Amino acid sequence: MATPSKRSPRLHVDGAVLGFKRGLRNQYNHVSLIKIKGVDSKADADFYLGKKVAFITKASTADKYGNKFRVNWGKVCRSHGSNGVVRCRFSRNLPPQAIGGKVRVMLYPSRV
Amino acid sequence: MTAAKASSKNPRYYPAEDVKVFAKHDAPQNPPKIRKSITPGTILILLAGRFRGKRVVCLKILESGLLLVSGPYKINGVPLRRVNAAYVIATSTKVDVSGVNVDSFNDAYFGRSKEKTSEGEEEFFMGDAPKPAVVSDERKADQEKVDGQLLEIVKGTEMLEGYLAARFTLNKNDKPHLMKF
Numbered sequence: 421m422a423t424p425s426k427r428s429p430r431l432h433v434d435g436a437v438l439g440f441k442r443g444l445r446n447q448y449n450h451v452s453l454i455k456i457k458g459v460d461s462k463a464d465a466d467f468y469l470g471k472k473v474a475f476i477t478k479a480s481t482a483d484k485y486g487n488k489f490r491v492n493w494g495k496v497c498r499s500h501g502s503n504g505v506v507r508c509r510f511s512r513n514l515p516p517q518a519i520g521g522k523v524r525v526m527l528y529p530s531r532v
Numbered sequence: 533m534t535a536a537k538a539s540s541k542n543p544r545y546y547p548a549e550d551v552k553v554f555a556k557h558d559a560p561q562n563p564p565k566i567r568k569s570i571t572p573g574t575i576l577i578l579l580a581g582r583f584r585g586k587r588v589v590c591l592k593i594l595e596s597g598l599l600l601v602s603g604p605y606k607i608n609g610v611p612l613r614r615v616n617a618a619y620v621i622a623t624s625t626k627v628d629v630s631g632v633n634v635d636s637f638n639d640a641y642f643g644r645s646k647e648k649t650s651e652g653e654e655e656f657f658m659g660d661a662p663k664p665a666v667v668s669d670e671r672k673a674d675q676e677k678v679d680g681q682l683l684e685i686v687k688g689t690e691m692l693e694g695y696l697a698a699r700f701t702l703n704k705n706d707k708p709h710l711m712k713f
Contacts, residue, residue: 429585429701467709
C-alpha cells in the first residue's frame, strides 16, 4: 500500500470572482459573479447550485482558536448566463478588492 | 372560566382575562427523508469536519435524520459517529451490513450529556479553551463490538480495506460535476 499523503485533502473547487451583478451603468454588490474552474456550461453549473462558497482572507490578529484566516461564507444561488458562471450571495458583500481573486466552492450541501 | 375547570366550584384565583387553551397538536413525526443513494451499507465520503476526506461505512439512518457511521475505527480512525447527510457524498459502493447489530444506537446515545459544570472561579479565569474530549469506556466497548462484525465484512470484500483507508481528494484536473461517485 503506497503511503498516503499527509496533506489535507482538497474538498473544494477553486473559483474566481469576476465582479458583481451589474448592468452597464448600475452595479448590485449583494450578488457576486463567480467563475468556477472547469465549469463551462449551464448544465455543468447545475451541480454547484446551493453549494457553500468561502471567501478567505488573512488577518494579522488571531481569533480565540489561534487562526489567522477569516472566512466570509456565501452560497451559489443560481447560474448566470450559459457558460457556467454562477451568481453567489455572501453573508457580507464581497469587498471590491476581491475581484479577480480566489474563492473556494465547497462540495457541501451535497445532493449526490 | 373556559375549558379548564369544568365541574368543581370556581377556584379562588383565576386570570383576569380568559386564557385560551390551545388544543394539543401532536404532529406525528414522519421518518426522516434521506436521498435514495444513502442506505445502510453505502460507503460515504465525508466532506467536512474533523474527518473530511475519509471514506466511511454508513450503518444506519437515525430518527433525527442524521446518519450513523463507522470507519471502521481500526482502518481509518473514524469512530461510531453521527454525520449529517448534507455533508456526505454517497458512493455507489455498497456493503451488506444487515448482519451488524446497531439497534442500540440512537440519537440519545450520542447526545451531549448535560453536566452541570459549576462555574468556579478557576474555570472562569481559564477562559474559553476547548476542553479535551474524554472517550468513555462504554463507547470504546461499543466500537469494538460493532467493528468486530464490520471488519469481517470489509476484509471479505476485495480491495475494500485499502479503499477505506485511503482519503478522497480532488486532484488537479478533477471536475466533481463530471465525476461518477
